Amino acid sequence: MSIEENIFLARVAEQAERFDDMVNFLKPVLDEKGGDITSDERNLLSVAFKNLISSKRTACRTIQAIEQNPKYQKFSGALGSYKKQIEEALYKDCENIISIIQSRILNKASESEARAFFVKMVGDYYRYIAETATGDRLEGVKTNALKAYQEASAIDLPACNATKLGLALNFSVFHYEVLKDEPNAITIAESALAAALDKIDDLDENGFNEVKSIIELLKENISLWKEDAEQ
Template identity: 60%
Template sequence: MTNVEEQIFMARVAEQSERFRDMVDFLKPVIAEKGPGLSQDERNLLSVAFKNLVSQQRTAIRTISAIEQNPKYTKFGGPMGDYKRRIEEELYRNCDDIIATIRSSVLSKASDDESRSFFLKMIGDYCRYIAESAKDERLAKTKTDALGAYQEACSIAEKSLNACNSIRLGLALNFSVFHYEVMQDVRKACELGDKALQDALDKLDDCDEETFRDAQSIIELLRENLSLWKEEEGDGEQ
């Protein structure tokens, strides 16, 4: 049994145990050894590990922000704000660590377009998670970093990957969410989503069954977002 095989097995055990920090730690030697040579299954495992590692902090920040809006709890604003900032710093550390790991161990060595698109998208995503709550200089830098990563990923994906490819579609979905949530540009979010949706629908009949199935789930998310965003954009223009 190779060390990589053992680390991947332990990462799956950690996933089942919902120990996502451990899952990331088990996968780091795999990333270091295989870099861009990670299989699709290994890339997906890495994606699950990273996303779950930060999801708890993202949820906690949103929950505290909602509680802060309640006038009944204004008197607790000080300690709540301190607590939220502590969780935000934890989120930033995790995201910075993920971005640095991808840049140093994978992206610098990746040569094929699918792998580069996947990992550039991931950098964009983790910059976006920081930008959800960052302020001032950190927010400005993170916006710039996210925009650069997403744009480079899109440029590669649109040139090399089929319009129904799940990486290309997922990238378009997340980039449109970035424009909506972080850049607060509803029109740009709709433009991106509409283009990705139309390009995919034009090619859907040519897909094999697995690609079709993966594409359909992302297409539904794009449709849902576009429906909400266009309604909002219409309300704003009245």
């Protein structure tokens, strides 16, 4: 099939909620273009990956909440086994996504924004594993996520670039939720927000619309984290 046909079928698979198929249709696109795919194609790939694992992440959170209810303690063994099964499927999907990014994109030359986008994505999927991992696996994915986020942060992009702001948002969340490092989470978010607001008047309408929601999320997180710290 042609690249155009694969992209079309990936969009069809998205509508049909066949996210495994969506990823498979996009693999030949990555083989052909690597990191030089368009921003629309990058976003399509991001949607495919995120939807592939979203139900498993939600399931893990749901089961964790049920486990904390005292009236279900007698089912703790069965619940634990079921959660472990879903977690392993989640880990497998995340590791597969990371492998696709590293082997089909990052080993090829790409411009700065695309590279930052995909290195950040590697950090994100290690972070998703870290949400439920324990022991040596947790320590390993924490180290790998930190390395990816730091590498992406070192790539020079404009302060109001959507990829740069999305990276700062996710990197700060990683510090807060995974590393339990509240001061650094706030520092990363505040620094990115201040730099972006200083340059925001330079954006055209399309540029502003791209970063508006990320800026709002940064503000919300900073406010919540500072409130938690005060309490």
